[in-house]
Amino acid sequence: MAKQTIELRVNGDRYEVAVDPWRTLAEVLREELRLTGTKIGCNQGDCGACTVLLDGRSVSSCLTLAVEAHQREITTIEGLAPSPDHLHPLQQAFVQHGAVQCGFCTPGMILAAKHLLENNPQPTEQEIRRGLGGNLCRCTGYNKIVEAVQAAAQELAAGKEG
Ligand code: FES
Ligand code: FES
Structure with a gap:
């Protein structure tokens, strides 16, 4: 089958x-x-490592x-x-809270968290765990990731007020 030429709009840049x-x-x-x-971890929709935002929604790429x-x-x-x-508040919070170890899950985790906070700016711990349920981490035990997302939510809320 022939190749198709497509336009991808990534992070504000256009690529053909x-x-x-x-x-x-x-x-x-x-x-x-x-x-x-x-x-790319599992390459079959199980791990979330490939998460990106597509028109603002998190998808497994x-x-x-x-x-x-x-x-x-x-x-x-x-x-x-x-x-x-300058890092995004989520990136900063992941660093500060030790939510990154090997880092393989981190890009997908952060993008899933961004999607979560855009839809629910003040999530409970349970909502964070549910929101990141499709993203697997083999290193951190998740608690530090949840703490980082909570901290970023506070930071983003304070930024909006200020
Ligand atoms: S690589 Fe896409 S979900 Fe695991
Ligand atoms: S930090 Fe290693 S998989 Fe999450």
Whole structure:
């Protein structure tokens, strides 16, 4: 089957790429656009390592065909920090709370948390655990991740008030 030329809008930049119709968004982000912050773990929708935002909703990019993302807005971990010198509050909180060990789950975890906080800015602990239920971490035991998301929620709320 012939390649298709698609336009991907990633972190505010536009890319035109010719892709085989069966290639996943995760593969194209990593291999064509060199945005390797998006990780591929299970490659079958179980681990959440490949989570990105597609039109603001968190999706498993290993289960999303690149052609499905044509002319849609994609956010990857590379697009989160407001500037090279400043981390996003979620990234900062993950660092401060020791919620990163090997780091493999972290990009997907943070994007899932971003989606969660946009829909529920003050989640309970249980809501955070449920919201991140599709993202697996083999290192941290999850408590530090939950603490980091709680801290980021407070930080973001304070920013909105201030
Ligand atoms: S790599 Fe996509 S869910 Fe595991
Ligand atoms: S920090 Fe290693 S998998 Fe989560």
